[in-house]
Amino acid sequence: xxxxxxxxxxxxLQEGESSSLNCSYTVSGLRGLFWYRQDPxxxxxxxxxxxxxxxxxxxxxxxxxxxxxxxxxxxxxxxxEDSATYLCAVRGTSGSRLTFGEGTQLTVNP
Amino acid sequence: NAGVTQTxxxxxxxxxxxxxxxxxxxxNHNYMYWYRQDPxxxxxxxxxxxxxxxxxxxxxxxxYNVSRSTxxxxxxxxxxxxxxxxxxxxCASSGTxxxxxxxxxxGAGSRLTVL
Numbered sequence: 001x002x003x004x005x006x007x008x009x010x011x012x013l014q015e016g017e018s019s020s021l022n023c024s025y026t027v028s029g030l031r032g033l034f035w036y037r038q039d040p041x042x043x044x045x046x047x048x049x050x051x052x053x054x055x056x057x058x059x060x061x062x063x064x065x066x067x068x069x070x071x072x073x074x075x076x077x078x079x080x081e082d083s084a085t086y087l088c089a090v091r092g093t094s095g096s097r098l099t100f101g102e103g104t105q106l107t108v109n110p
Numbered sequence: 111n112a113g114v115t116q117t118x119x120x121x122x123x124x125x126x127x128x129x130x131x132x133x134x135x136x137x138n139h140n141y142m143y144w145y146r147q148d149p150x151x152x153x154x155x156x157x158x159x160x161x162x163x164x165x166x167x168x169x170x171x172x173x174y175n176v177s178r179s180t181x182x183x184x185x186x187x188x189x190x191x192x193x194x195x196x197x198x199x200x201c202a203s204s205g206t207x208x209x210x211x212x213x214x215x216x217g218a219g220s221r222l223t224v225l
Contacts, residue, residue, distance in 0.1 A: 004152070034214075042218055043200050043219050046213050087153070097155055102152040103152055
C-alpha cells in the first residue's frame, strides 16, 4: 500500500524567511510525485510533477526536489500570498489512483 | 473554460436522508474522481472512473454510490446519510494516465453537514 507522510503539519514563517516542507513516501514503483497548493475553501491546485530521483522543478519562489524516499518543497523568500496548505501525492504502478499526504499548512506573516 | 463544476457548494442533511452531489467537467477528460477531505486530513479517494460506464471503489466507498453515464458527468450519491459523512467533497478529473501526467483538476468542493 502506498503511503505519504508530510512534515511539519504546520509552519509559520516571517516574510522573507526561507524554509522547506518534507514529503516522505513509500510506493511500489513511483510513476509520479505531485505537489498541490490548496487555499482555504478551494480545491487543490496543481504545482509540480516529479518522476525520478534527482529531478527538480521551479516556479517563482517554489522549488521541488525528489530523492528515492522523499521530496522537498523549498520556499525561498516567501510572501504572505504563499500562505496555503501544500499537499503531496504519489502514484505508483498499482494504477491511476493518487495517494495524498495530510498536508502542511503554511502561514507567512508580513 | 469552466473546468470542473460541483453543485451544491453547501448542504445540510438530516440523518437518514439521501442526496446527490453533482460533478461535471468540460475538458473531455477520461478519468474522474471523488475525494473527501476531513479537517486536518488529506484527501481520501471514495470512487473513481476511467471512462463512461466504468467505475471502481477507492479507499472509503462505504455509504456512497456513483455512476458515469457520460464523459462529462460523475455524480456521487449518498444513501442514508450519517454524521460520519460530514466532510468536504471534491470532484476531480484528469486526462489519460498513459500520458504520465495524471494531473488532477479539482472542483471548488461541496461542504456537507449531516445532523
